[in-house]
Amino acid sequence: MTEESLSQEHRTFQPDPAFAARANGTADMYTEADADFEAFWAKQARHYVTWAKDFDQTLDWSGAPFAKWFVGGELNVAYNCLDRHVENGLGDRVAIHFEGEPGDTRTLTYADLHREVCKAANAFEALGLKKGDTVAIYLPMIPEAAIAMLACARIGAPHSVVFGGFSAEALHTRILDADSKLVITADGGFRRGAPSALKPAVDAALEHGEHPVQKVVVIQRTKQETAMVEGRDVWWHDIVDGASEEHTAQPHDSEHPLFILYTSGTTGKPKGIFHTSGGYLTQVAYTNSVVHDVHPDSDVFWCTADVGWVTGHSYIVYGPLANGATQLMYEGTPDTPHQGRWWELIQKYQVSVLYTAPTAIRTCMKWGHEIPMKFDLSSLRLLGSVGEPINPEAWLWYRKYIGGDKAPIVDTWWQTETGAIMISPLPGVTTLEPGSAQKPIPGVSAEILDDEGQPLTEAEKVGYLVLTKPWPAMLRGIWGDPERYKETYWSRFGEKYYFAGDGAKYDKDGNIWLLGRVDDVMNVSGHRLSTTEIESALVSHPHVAEAAVVGASDETTGQAVCAFVILRLGGEHQTDDNEDIITELRNHVAKEIGPIAKPRQIMIVPELPKTRSGKIMRRLLKDVAENREMGDVTTLTDSSVMSLIKSGMASGATE
Numbered sequence: 001m002t003e004e005s006l007s008q009e010h011r012t013f014q015p016d017p018a019f020a021a022r023a024n025g026t027a028d029m030y031t032e033a034d035a036d037f038e039a040f041w042a043k044q045a046r047h048y049v050t051w052a053k054d055f056d057q058t059l060d061w062s063g064a065p066f067a068k069w070f071v072g073g074e075l076n077v078a079y080n081c082l083d084r085h086v087e088n089g090l091g092d093r094v095a096i097h098f099e100g101e102p103g104d105t106r107t108l109t110y111a112d113l114h115r116e117v118c119k120a121a122n123a124f125e126a127l128g129l130k131k132g133d134t135v136a137i138y139l140p141m142i143p144e145a146a147i148a149m150l151a152c153a154r155i156g157a158p159h160s161v162v163f164g165g166f167s168a169e170a171l172h173t174r175i176l177d178a179d180s181k182l183v184i185t186a187d188g189g190f191r192r193g194a195p196s197a198l199k200p201a202v203d204a205a206l207e208h209g210e211h212p213v214q215k216v217v218v219i220q221r222t223k224q225e226t227a228m229v230e231g232r233d234v235w236w237h238d239i240v241d242g243a244s245e246e247h248t249a250q251p252h253d254s255e256h257p258l259f260i261l262y263t264s265g266t267t268g269k270p271k272g273i274f275h276t277s278g279g280y281l282t283q284v285a286y287t288n289s290v291v292h293d294v295h296p297d298s299d300v301f302w303c304t305a306d307v308g309w310v311t312g313h314s315y316i317v318y319g320p321l322a323n324g325a326t327q328l329m330y331e332g333t334p335d336t337p338h339q340g341r342w343w344e345l346i347q348k349y350q351v352s353v354l355y356t357a358p359t360a361i362r363t364c365m366k367w368g369h370e371i372p373m374k375f376d377l378s379s380l381r382l383l384g385s386v387g388e389p390i391n392p393e394a395w396l397w398y399r400k401y402i403g404g405d406k407a408p409i410v411d412t413w414w415q416t417e418t419g420a421i422m423i424s425p426l427p428g429v430t431t432l433e434p435g436s437a438q439k440p441i442p443g444v445s446a447e448i449l450d451d452e453g454q455p456l457t458e459a460e461k462v463g464y465l466v467l468t469k470p471w472p473a474m475l476r477g478i479w480g481d482p483e484r485y486k487e488t489y490w491s492r493f494g495e496k497y498y499f500a501g502d503g504a505k506y507d508k509d510g511n512i513w514l515l516g517r518v519d520d521v522m523n524v525s526g527h528r529l530s531t532t533e534i535e536s537a538l539v540s541h542p543h544v545a546e547a548a549v550v551g552a553s554d555e556t557t558g559q560a561v562c563a564f565v566i567l568r569l570g571g572e573h574q575t576d577d578n579e580d581i582i583t584e585l586r587n588h589v590a591k592e593i594g595p596i597a598k599p600r601q602i603m604i605v606p607e608l609p610k611t612r613s614g615k616i617m618r619r620l621l622k623d624v625a626e627n628r629e630m631g632d633v634t635t636l637t638d639s640s641v642m643s644l645i646k647s648g649m650a651s652g653a654t655e
């Protein structure tokens, strides 16, 4: 079959009986969870988590929409990820096979990881870090990222990991919002064959006058020249290497905050989504077991996400380590030094479960199936997808060329806010339907509502995805802003429904198909970006009068950022040649937010289409950006605006 014809014929895939016989997730879990979902979760909590003190109430929903799970229980998350495995005689099992982009490797067993985390916890405490203080972590994909997170969890100091690709500006706002006392960073990391610096961004972030940071701990990764601020900055190796290996993990309340993770919302200001301990750990460990089907004694699991995103938190650090699994962690990009790097790594480490994003799969499709076919991928027995809808072509390609035409694929829908996987097939149970995330997992309940909030049951009718019951790993709020939490998630359809912000429909077999965001959030390469945030960044440039941003569909990245910009009158840039200013604006967005937010396309326009009440009609701009016939323009104040924009399209620069 050629690649073009892969999706021509509609096929579903039944679980292989040999796979099903060993699978962790079973059909009776659905019945059990449906019969009594609280009892079901209580059972998972006691199965996957070791409690220092057992809980006396499973769920307290009396303060809805603020949930408390496993009330009265106490645990230490780091103890669950490390100490108990060592105590159970698994100290010699590999926790992390690390491969740096330049090819350097490290192997950390559970005993090694435990020791490093204890040392780091002692060193951080010696710097004055206490339970309840927050810590900003700004690191490349190196084992110290997991070590730092676990050391914070051990102490009970919530971490706020800021993706290393974010700018100094973005780091600064996150440090202020979370009031972080300590920053953990590195001199740099390796990216596309070269060292790239990180520490200067921390310095720039802390140059902005008042800030709460007392100490900055710097890991030496690239050995670049690094300026250190006297009294504030310390090297990791100076304080951690000599620290004591003994550290007793104190139990923390089940609802003690574990981390804050910022994500884009519909308004300009990123939201600090915060998660707590017992419920979160229960659901990430449970899903890593029943959905990824990880068997800790035999599998090698690889989640290709960066720890800067929720996928890295839940499925590199907390889920697999709580289960005592062996993982691969890779620092770099898939095409350095060659386009077969990932497949080479799978062959080398005998990876058996791979969890990645559709954008990566589509990129590999573009490079051609000949590349993965040069490697022995026969160790792979399960594939996962996350971050955005996976189109059926990409699904079928993934199965055929990566999964050897036999590995089941789990398309997993979830969000930073949900903390863990919510909608996904169970690989030993579900008949797989390419392109659909299919069904809520046992313990989770979802519905699709129409505009009026009525449940849709009919196939192919498009509505809004809502979650109808609380779940253990749910966000506990937006850091410092309880009102915004209620308004964003629990008001669109009343306080009974969690509004996810995604469009969805059922097919005739009752499978759920996710259809992308229904709000102003774009999904670029599986990363969430807010249109408003990029608009604010553009408008902060002195030459920009007004800006509108839309996510236009893109074959590889899912969506791409397209900006329409009105320049200030009288500026020297009102010439026919806008190349310079466009380059400058693209770089300006990278500086304000980060390179991932750089618009693919910026169009300089004389006007923006607005309704009579002054709202920008993004729908029409999207039509232009996607080269479509324009929709209804009758609500515009001035319908000639759109012809102006269309005729000016030729002057827009595309990368």
Ligand code: WTA
Binding pocket: 263, 309, 310, 311, 385, 386, 387, 388, 389, 390, 411, 412, 413, 414, 415, 416, 417, 437, 500, 501, 502, 514, 515, 516, 517, 523, 526, 527, 528
């Ligand atoms: C989208 C990533 C379709 C969705 C874990 C969601 C998906 C947003 C899928 C959350 C999927 C994630 N199918 N869409 N399997 N997984 N999404 O917070 O729009 O970075 O609301 O969490 O990604 O993105 P976030």
